[in-house]
Amino acid sequence: MVAAASTLLLRRLPVHHVLIVIAIACLVVVGPSCCGAKVLTAQWDVEYIFWSPDGEEHMVMGINGEFPGPGLRARVGDTLQVNVTNKLHTEGVVIHWHGIRMKGRPWADGTASISQCAIAPGETFLYSFTVDKAGTYFYHGHYGMQRSAGLYGSLIVDVAEGEKEPFEYDGEFNLLLSDWWHKSVHEQEVGLSSNPFRWINEPQSLLINGRGQYNCSLASRYNSSAALPECSLGGGEQWAPNVLKVLPNKTYRLRIASTTSLASLNLAIGGHNVTVVEADGNYVQPFSTTDVDIYSGETYSVLFTTNQNPDENYWISVGVRGRLPQTPQALALVNYLPNHASKFPTSPPPVTPQWDDYNRSKAFSNRIQGLEGTTPPPPADYDRRIMLLNTQNTIDGLTVWAINNVSLSFPPTPYLGALKYGIKAAFDQTPPPDTFPDWYDIMSPPANPNATTGNAIYTLDFNSTVDVILQNANTLQPNDSEIHPWHMHGHNFWVLGYGDGKFQRGDEKLFEKAGRRPPLKNTAVIFPFGWTALRFVADNPGAWPFHCHIEPHLHMGMGVVIAEGVEFLADVPRETLSCGLTGMMFSGNGEEGHN
Ligand SMILES: O=C1O[C@H]([C@@H](O)CO)C(O)=C1O
Numbered sequence: 001m002v003a004a005a006s007t008l009l010l011r012r013l014p015v016h017h018v019l020i021v022i023a024i025a026c027l028v029v030v031g032p033s034c035c036g037a038k039v040l041t042a043q044w045d046v047e048y049i050f051w052s053p054d055g056e057e058h059m060v061m062g063i064n065g066e067f068p069g070p071g072l073r074a075r076v077g078d079t080l081q082v083n084v085t086n087k088l089h090t091e092g093v094v095i096h097w098h099g100i101r102m103k104g105r106p107w108a109d110g111t112a113s114i115s116q117c118a119i120a121p122g123e124t125f126l127y128s129f130t131v132d133k134a135g136t137y138f139y140h141g142h143y144g145m146q147r148s149a150g151l152y153g154s155l156i157v158d159v160a161e162g163e164k165e166p167f168e169y170d171g172e173f174n175l176l177l178s179d180w181w182h183k184s185v186h187e188q189e190v191g192l193s194s195n196p197f198r199w200i201n202e203p204q205s206l207l208i209n210g211r212g213q214y215n216c217s218l219a220s221r222y223n224s225s226a227a228l229p230e231c232s233l234g235g236g237e238q239w240a241p242n243v244l245k246v247l248p249n250k251t252y253r254l255r256i257a258s259t260t261s262l263a264s265l266n267l268a269i270g271g272h273n274v275t276v277v278e279a280d281g282n283y284v285q286p287f288s289t290t291d292v293d294i295y296s297g298e299t300y301s302v303l304f305t306t307n308q309n310p311d312e313n314y315w316i317s318v319g320v321r322g323r324l325p326q327t328p329q330a331l332a333l334v335n336y337l338p339n340h341a342s343k344f345p346t347s348p349p350p351v352t353p354q355w356d357d358y359n360r361s362k363a364f365s366n367r368i369q370g371l372e373g374t375t376p377p378p379p380a381d382y383d384r385r386i387m388l389l390n391t392q393n394t395i396d397g398l399t400v401w402a403i404n405n406v407s408l409s410f411p412p413t414p415y416l417g418a419l420k421y422g423i424k425a426a427f428d429q430t431p432p433p434d435t436f437p438d439w440y441d442i443m444s445p446p447a448n449p450n451a452t453t454g455n456a457i458y459t460l461d462f463n464s465t466v467d468v469i470l471q472n473a474n475t476l477q478p479n480d481s482e483i484h485p486w487h488m489h490g491h492n493f494w495v496l497g498y499g500d501g502k503f504q505r506g507d508e509k510l511f512e513k514a515g516r517r518p519p520l521k522n523t524a525v526i527f528p529f530g531w532t533a534l535r536f537v538a539d540n541p542g543a544w545p546f547h548c549h550i551e552p553h554l555h556m557g558m559g560v561v562i563a564e565g566v567e568f569l570a571d572v573p574r575e576t577l578s579c580g581l582t583g584m585m586f587s588g589n590g591e592e593g594h595n
Helices: 002-011 015-026 185-192 358-367 415-420 507-513 551-555 580-586
Strands: 028-032 038-051 058-063 072-075 079-086 095-098 124-130 135-141 152-158 171-180 205-208 243-246 251-258 264-269 274-279 282-289 291-294 299-305 314-321 330-336 384-395 398-403 406-408 452-454 458-460 465-471 484-488 493-500 523-526 530-537 542-548 559-564
Touching (some): 135 299, 185 551, 205 314, 274 291, 282 358, 358 493
Parallel strands (some): 243 330, 384 465
């Protein structure tokens, strides 16, 4: 019974303690570097393991026998050295450190075909990088759809020793959110590139720290006509919900990260408001809200004060927005001590706001502004503006996504090595279009649904200021346009603003006039039939993907690659380049590069 389960849960360590123990267990301090900063090392074996994330056992991609992978925790200035051994037998693997800019070490970004060759089965690769900005981050696979297979974990960067966050709290919890399918990612991938197209459909469950419930619901007791039976837990299940143990009248920081494959989420704590203080590793102007929208690839920190009736426990609910939900909410319990964790909250879990109330979603996104004092974007006389039209298309009967009519397909040689060593045959040298035709009707399915496949890149002048307008459009179905959260590697960008319909020249200036303080982020959503304006400085030598963070959409070509300043990199380590034309070059068989 649930009551019994919760009794046992009470004896378990609270979530944040679990994560800290994991971090200590997996990261070994090997020595101080400069200024109190440390070098932290870990050995990770990536392999498929059997796991029951939601009560049904399937294969997941685990690390050191755990799902989700081990939590990492470091301080600003620390160097992380994570030695990854691929024990998958039949497929390569890479790990991307989402939100970490990798200044001066773009080859550690962990993107197959871009920053490195996938680590072959049996081989080991050392990711070595410094974390330079405090915040809430995560890591995940970035090869094929391995993130959807469960290859992810949390990564927290604390302020440097002696520094303070611009807000105070008494304790913290970490919530890594994901969505989960029972069908293997291999079957999902094949479906997406089959004719007829087989869509992955909606997830079977939502997971909080890798835990969800599929065939039963903890919420059924509040609804006499509930479709699912009430969960019966023994306590030690891999799918037992998280319990956040709190004391009354304290303030807690919730670090939330979404690594979902598809779902846009909304999180709320029954009876408690939250104050948003951080987004994507950047401080935001604090604001209070009943609930938080969180798109795939985003992270937030929110503070909440345990100022409710201390005789009660409360639910945290996470539900789907932005697509018609077919997946039950994920739940976690806020357990006011000394109450028993088995004490059911008297109120049902918070209801997730209507999935297609986009005005509500836009209002939330517009409330995210940089903390007073955040560096403002450079002035609007941008050096370059790139308009990126997002469309759903067909190529040879396959359903794809295309940007300015080009569907991205990754080449076998990593861009970074190809650029560094001047191997022109590695990818198409004709740059992709900077814009799309003025006449394009974003409100209707494409008049001509054909697109092309390509792997050309956007080369940016080093240190130039670049504006990007992400323009959404109708899919192949009439009256349909979907949410796409776009994530940029290697950079933060300022979100200048969101708009409806087709972007008109000058529209982004309206936001500057409105006196908004654009937030810095690394992921920003485009709303259906809308546009989002971003600005960034191309100041990080490397080759970086910029893509929709919905895993099947990237797989279907929804992304671009940008590159800048690769000539300023002294070296690109050969161990990242053992495949494709760079592999041939270094083994002496291929095209010689010219630098
Ligand atoms: O890429 C997608 O494909 C389907 C649908 O558009 C076609 O079946 C869907 O919902 C997506 O997000």
